[in-house]
Amino acid sequence: MQSWVDGQPANALASLKDRGLAYGDGLFETIAVKAGQPxxxxxxxxxxxxGCSRLAIAADQALIRSELLAYAQAMGEGILKLILTRGDSLRGYGASPEAKPRRILQASPAAAYPDAYGQQGIALFDCATRLAEQPLLAGLKHLNRLEQVIARSEWQDPAYAEGLMRDTSGRVIEGVFSNLFMVRDGVLMxxxxxxxxxxxxMRAALLAAAERLFIPCHVTDISLAQLQQADELFLCNxxxxxxxxxxxxDLSWPVGPLTRKLQGIARTLLDV
Amino acid sequence: MQSWVDGQPANALASLKDRGLAYGDGLFETIAVKAGQPxxxxxxxxxxxxGCSRLAIAADQALIRSELLAYAQAMGEGILKLILTRGDSLRGYGASPEAKPRRILQASPAAAYPDAYGQQGIALFDCATRLAEQPLLAGLKHLNRLEQVIARSEWQDPAYAEGLMRDTSGRVIEGVFSNLFMVRDGVLMxxxxxxxxxxxxMRAALLAAAERLFIPCHVTDISLAQLQQADELFLCNxxxxxxxxxxxxDLSWPVGPLTRKLQGIARTLLDV
Structure with a gap:
């Protein structure tokens, strides 16, 4: 399906002055679509x-919602990617207050991962690339993704489905394109x-589910030593x-009961 | 003057799958052009x-050189911006080995800064935005520039021509779009x-000039306390x-002799 730029079918980015291209000045979302539903x-x-609030991008959230709904309807099934940039710029880092945020919607086929990844689990590569500590950008799905690009380039062996990323202080943070949970003594972390x-x-959805189900859950710093002592380990997106x-x-884990439980919940959330 | 994409005049980015847009996966250079010379x-x-070597972007450097020369010739005078991206991508952080780097050349008018900035000096804003410590990307002029975008948004008062950025450990690093030098007891830092x-x-050019002129120069960590004790302070790009x-x-400085000397050298380098 053809992409949309600002609500219109388009194959090209009409402006070379877009700040998304110039500075990664924007955000994105990658959304599964089934039966026309995002x-x-x-x-x-x-x-x-x-993200818009923290980066001061004045985008029309209602318009974005209606566009995502309409595009997903037209797609039917697959992956919908939204790129939202701050819009065009003059030369220089300063943004014009008149900059009009630009919405880019793209469709791609549903991800074709082997069923075994979900059933038997995956092998996790140990990335050398560390995540820099930048509280101003932490948590956001912004367009400055060179750390992920470099981390993903570290392995070509298809035996690894994902890679573990630590921060520059050595804390365990996430996968390259996933979040990470561990279970220890019945507690989710x-x-x-x-x-x-x-x-x-999906991390947010699973945290909410754990709360509803009275599964104790800590959002906390995790060391490599703690990870190594996990009873269960899983990734999500x-x-x-x-x-x-x-x-x-050199560690291995069986697929644990809490992992299976949350996997079932995730499956329900990704069904229509 | 019209932009060029991969050597052809273009007003638009032909592909919405460019990794520069998706991830800031690329580099840029901003080059002054005078009398048709970059x-x-x-x-x-x-x-x-x-940057290409460290990010493993397989760009044709000879082609880039000849294109910059031809574009500058056609421009005559102004600012030439080159954006070099890794090229197009499928969905996901992994880059295809077949990705063809994309070259985008843009012209803008010569910067119109007040003469007073160079003559009497500028007032430097104290940015709260800190630079994250990421050795894998340090030094490069890559497209992940949200820190600079946020820092530049901190002040609107035109009394400040630039802003000082420290890193997350508090070290003094640079301006938002400039490098910083200080002088203390005749030593450049x-x-x-x-x-x-x-x-x-320009930092590299001035370091080389200092060496030629036997001006002692240290490339080193600089604390805020050291900056506050500087005899001279200047920015360059x-x-x-x-x-x-x-x-x-609350500090102020006269324009010092070493600053004037290096300013003269910079002026020569930006003349044809």
């Missing part, structure tokens, strides 16, 4: 609105993302749901 | 080649840029040359 839409819109990392939509981690470095 | 071209090309910052072309700093926070 899944987890409210959580995607919440994160986008938070996921990284505090106030210094770096992307606060994923809003496209594939939950992948158990069965191997990392 | 100034400090060798230093710009050196930094670009280093500028920040070590191995953790963050952009290694500017490859468009405006050298601006003395006359005021920062």
């Amino acid at each position: 899944l987890l839409l409210e959580l995607h819109l919440q994160r986008l609105a938070l 996921t990284a505090d993302l106030h210094r770096c990392g992307v606060a994923g939509v 809003s496209v594939y749901g939950v992948w158990p981690v069965r191997a990392f470095a | 100034l400090l071209l060798e230093l710009h090309l050196q930094r670009l080649a280093l 500028t920040a070590d840029l191995h953790r963050c910052g952009v290694a500017g072309v 490859s468009v405006y040359g050298v601006w003395p700093v006359r005021a920062f926070a």
Whole structure:
């Protein structure tokens, strides 16, 4: 399906002065679409609105919502990517107050991951690339993604489905395109993302589910030593749901009961 | 003058899948052009080649050089901006080995800064935005520039021509779009840029000039306390040359002799 730019079918970016291109000055969302519905839409819109607020991008959230709904309807099924930039710029980092945010919607086929990733779990690569600590950008799905690009280039071996990223202080943070949860003594844990990392939509949905189900859950700093002592380990995102981690470095894990429970919840959230 | 994309006149970016737009996956250079000549071209090309090497972007450096020369010739005078992206991508952070780097050349009029900035010096804003420490990206002029965008949004008062940025550990690093030098007891000092910052072309040219002139120069960590005890302070970049700093926070400085000397050298480098 053809892309839309500002609500109109387009194959090209009409302006070479877009600040998304010049500075990565914008945000994005990657949304699973089934039966014409954008899944987890409210959580995607919440994160986008938070990003707009923190980066002071004055985008029309109601317009974005209606455009996502219309585009998903036209798509039917697949992955919908929204790129929202601050719009055009003169030369220089200063943004004009008149800059009009630009909305780019793109469709791609549904992700074709092996079923085994969800069933038997995945092997997690140990990335050397560290995430820098930048509280001003932490949590946001902004367009400054060179750290992820470099991390993803570290391995070509298809035996690894994802890679673990730590921050420059060595804390365990997330996957390259996923969030990470661990279970220890019945307690769910996921990284505090106030210094770096992307606060994923599926992570938010699973945290809410854990609260509803009275599963104790800590959002906290996690060391590599703690990770190594996990009883269960899993990754999540809003496209594939939950992948158990069965191997990392010289460690291995069976797929645990809490992982299976949350995987079931994720599956429900990604169904229509 | 019209922009060029991959050597052809163009007003638009033909692809919405460009990784520069999606992830800030690329580099840029901002080059002063006079009498049809791109100034400090060798230093710009050196930094670009280093960036390509560190980010593993397989761009044709000879082609870029010849294109910059041809475009500058056609421009005559002004500012030439080159954006080099890794090219198009499928969905996801992984880059295809077949991705073809994309070259975007844009012209804008020569910068119109008041003469007073160079003559009497400028007042330097104290930015709250800190630079994150990321050795993998430090020094490069890459497209992930949200920190600069946020820092530049901190002040609107035209009394400040530039802003000082420290890193998250509090070290003094650079201006938002300039590098910073200080003089203390006849010794020139500028920040070590191995953790963050952009290694500017004019900074490199002035470091080389200082060596030729036997001016002692340290590239080192600089604390705010050291900055406050500077005898002279100045900023530089490859468009405006050298601006003395006359005021920062509650401190003020006269324009010092070493600043004037290096300003003269910068002026020569930006002449044809």
